[in-house]
Amino acid sequence: MAFLELINIHKSFGASVAVENFNLAVERGEFVSFLGPSGCGKTTTLRMIAGFEKPTAGRIIIDGVDVTDTPPNRRNIGMVFQSYALFPNMTVADNIGFGLKIARRPASEIRARVEELLRIIHMSEFGRRYPYQLSGGQQQRVALARALAIQPKLLLLDEPLSALDAKIRASLRQEIREIQRQLGITTIYVTHDQEEAMALSDRIVVMSRGRIEQIGTPFEVYNFPATRFVASFVGTLNLIQATVVDAAIGLVTVEGQLVRVARPLTQHRSGDAISLAIRPELIALNGQVNGEVNRLSGTVEDVTFLGSIVRVRLGLASNKLHFDLFNNPQLRPPQPGSSITVQFAPEACLVLGEEAASAHPISASAAQAA
Amino acid sequence: MLKRFWSWFWFIVGATYFLVPLYATFDFSLRARRGELSFAAYANVLNDIKFVESFWFSFQTALATIVISALVIVPTAYWVQLRLPRLRPVIEFFTLLPFVVPAVVLVFSLARTYSRTPLTDSREGLWVLLVGSYVILSFPYMYRAVDTGLRAINIHDLTEAAQSLGAGWFTILAQVIFPNVYTALLSGAFITFAIVMGEFTIAALLAQPAFGPYMNRLASSRVYEPSALAIISFALTWAAIAAIQRIGQGAQARVAGPR
Ligand SMILES: Nc1ncnc2c1ncn2[C@@H]1O[C@H](COP(=O)(O)OP(=O)(O)OP(=O)(O)O)[C@@H](O)[C@H]1O
Numbered sequence: 328m329a330f331l332e333l334i335n336i337h338k339s340f341g342a343s344v345a346v347e348n349f350n351l352a353v354e355r356g357e358f359v360s361f362l363g364p365s366g367c368g369k370t371t372t373l374r375m376i377a378g379f380e381k382p383t384a385g386r387i388i389i390d391g392v393d394v395t396d397t398p399p400n401r402r403n404i405g406m407v408f409q410s411y412a413l414f415p416n417m418t419v420a421d422n423i424g425f426g427l428k429i430a431r432r433p434a435s436e437i438r439a440r441v442e443e444l445l446r447i448i449h450m451s452e453f454g455r456r457y458p459y460q461l462s463g464g465q466q467q468r469v470a471l472a473r474a475l476a477i478q479p480k481l482l483l484l485d486e487p488l489s490a491l492d493a494k495i496r497a498s499l500r501q502e503i504r505e506i507q508r509q510l511g512i513t514t515i516y517v518t519h520d521q522e523e524a525m526a527l528s529d530r531i532v533v534m535s536r537g538r539i540e541q542i543g544t545p546f547e548v549y550n551f552p553a554t555r556f557v558a559s560f561v562g563t564l565n566l567i568q569a570t571v572v573d574a575a576i577g578l579v580t581v582e583g584q585l586v587r588v589a590r591p592l593t594q595h596r597s598g599d600a601i602s603l604a605i606r607p608e609l610i611a612l613n614g615q616v617n618g619e620v621n622r623l624s625g626t627v628e629d630v631t632f633l634g635s636i637v638r639v640r641l642g643l644a645s646n647k648l649h650f651d652l653f654n655n656p657q658l659r660p661p662q663p664g665s666s667i668t669v670q671f672a673p674e675a676c677l678v679l680g681e682e683a684a685s686a687h688p689i690s691a692s693a694a695q696a697a
Numbered sequence: 698m699l700k701r702f703w704s705w706f707w708f709i710v711g712a713t714y715f716l717v718p719l720y721a722t723f724d725f726s727l728r729a730r731r732g733e734l735s736f737a738a739y740a741n742v743l744n745d746i747k748f749v750e751s752f753w754f755s756f757q758t759a760l761a762t763i764v765i766s767a768l769v770i771v772p773t774a775y776w777v778q779l780r781l782p783r784l785r786p787v788i789e790f791f792t793l794l795p796f797v798v799p800a801v802v803l804v805f806s807l808a809r810t811y812s813r814t815p816l817t818d819s820r821e822g823l824w825v826l827l828v829g830s831y832v833i834l835s836f837p838y839m840y841r842a843v844d845t846g847l848r849a850i851n852i853h854d855l856t857e858a859a860q861s862l863g864a865g866w867f868t869i870l871a872q873v874i875f876p877n878v879y880t881a882l883l884s885g886a887f888i889t890f891a892i893v894m895g896e897f898t899i900a901a902l903l904a905q906p907a908f909g910p911y912m913n914r915l916a917s918s919r920v921y922e923p924s925a926l927a928i929i930s931f932a933l934t935w936a937a938i939a940a941i942q943r944i945g946q947g948a949q950a951r952v953a954g955p956r
């Protein structure tokens with residue numbers, strides 16, 4: 328049985344539904360992220376696990392025990408907040424030791440544990456400081472240590488890094504991941520930053536409007552998005568309007584140029600208008616890939632230098648196509664205004680269902696490609 | 698340059714407004730003996746056992762008022778902000794009632810409500826009524842101070858952080874909320890202290906041996922002593938406030954600083 332189980336969770340505030348039909352099983356030691364746009368119910372779900380909100384319906388099981396009606400202070404769950412929420416009146420050491428003091432552990436044990444945690448977060452010299460004497464990144468590390476001090480069953484983090492600047496964010500998220508691995512603690516991490524979710528998670532729960540869109544590893548979610556929403560929310564995506572020429576062999580046309588997708592378009596007929604989705608990094612300049620490829624020609628409209636990669640916008644008659652080149656100082660990137668041809672494999676094309684409904688899955692052809 | 702001149706100008710105007718009456722009172726209090734300046738009036742006041750007794754009585758009453766008021770106001774303001782934010786204007790209105798209801802009305806309604814209970818037929822009972830009334834008088838100052846103090850910290854997240862670490866409501870109030878509104882509480886406490894020390898109406902109507910009625914009695918029976926008393930009580934009140942502040946300084950220093 329899974330370590331944490333959310334069974335048919337439903338939560339409404341008055342008439343508005345914040346979370347519905349939420350089912351999730353998390354294994355012991357797993358790192359799971361909730362990813363989704365603002366207002367999709369990530370925080371609400373996390374707060375239900377922590378016990379700060381009561382589900383309107385459904386059960387929450389932790390380590391085999393139904394905790395749905397257990398108050399938050401009896402759940403033994405560590406929580407890290409976006410605002411750090413350190414107690415301003417206590418030193419760093421007292422903050423970290425707070426939970427142990429409440430559990431009436433002997434002073435010597437508390438001291439030893441606080442020292443150990445200060446070492447884990449690389450802040451041994453900071454025990455006597457007050458929170459206001461620390462930087463944001465340091466405060467959040469203390470908050471993490473404080474949550475871990477009570478040896479919680481679960482660690483919950485609600486956008487812990489979003490108040491920090493980019494550099495610290497990247498290094499601290501690595502630190503969080505290392506500590507999590509080291510302690511083997513089951514962790515739920517809420518974020519609206521897909522890069523963060525991908526870099527950290529064993530599995531990602533992609534949410535939209537209170538529902539789960541997809542649960543999967545970062546690899547699965549990125550490469551095989553289950554719904555149109557996931558495809559467009561996770562990573563950047565080129566959406567191209569195409570017309571089906573021959574559904575049986577997966578042949579379509581994009582503004583008169585023929586393109587083959589890897590699988591038959593079982594849900595479509597010749598003449599249907601469809602959307603093709605292609606990741607920018609799967610498109611290359613013509614001539615760099617062997618085997619069967621699709622080619623599209625157009626005019627370079629814009630070239631953006633992003634450091635390690637160069638993003639190029641290619642204009643067809645009405646569609647736009649973004650693609651990435653690795654930066655190479657020896658090679659001049661394509662110049663705006665020039666005509667070029669790009670290529671991509673049939674497997675790179677995802678076919679999104681024509682219905683706009685976000686819950687509609689991509690046709691099987693795309694989901695099983697590559 | 699000109700700006701500087703005007704700031705000094707207004708400072709001096711303000712200081713004059715404040716200090717001249719004080720100085721005049723002081724000067725007058727020194728003229729108890731004809732033709733010379735002396736502290737005779739002060740000696741008379743300080744030698745009066747009634748002075749010491751009534752001051753000490755009011756001092757204790759003020760401390761009791763502050764403690765009880767804090768114990769009522771802090772959890773209330775905390776709970777309202779945490780769980781009943783929509784009730785905030787209502788609560789604020791109630792705390793402002795002492796400005797609307799005259800003290801005479803307050804004390805008569807209290808006496809009526811509690812007549813023929815132990816509260817009205819003993820000296821101790823009346824003292825309880827007195828403290829109760831003062832607690833009500835302190836509400837506008839205490840509530841506002843605490844409410845502002847609570848807004849300066851993120852009580853929602855602090856509460857939830859403490860809860861997730863196993864704390865119950867009592868622990869949260871005692872170890873997280875109180876220490877963090879301590880500074881705000883002190884400012885409300887100073888005003889409360891000053892008000893209770895000088896309060897006359899309620900203390901007189903409840904026949905309590907308080908400092909206010911004592912000052913009043915003295916003022917109507919003596920000439921120079923009331924002025925001396927005014928200066929003494931002024932100094933003592935400031936000294937008492939300084940003492941309270943000194944006691945609270947440790948906690949204050951800790952919570953201070955940018956957030
Ligand atoms: N206490 C509440 N009362 C009423 N509605 C609420 C409450 N808390 C959340 N909601 C609503 O529930 C929905 C989900 O909110 P939630 O905070 O879980 O979103 P989120 O995914 O965490 O978003 P964000 O990324 O902005 O933090 C929102 O529409 C929000 O307005």
Ligand SMILES: [Mg+2]
Pocket residue numbers: 369370371485
């Ligand atoms: Mg949120």
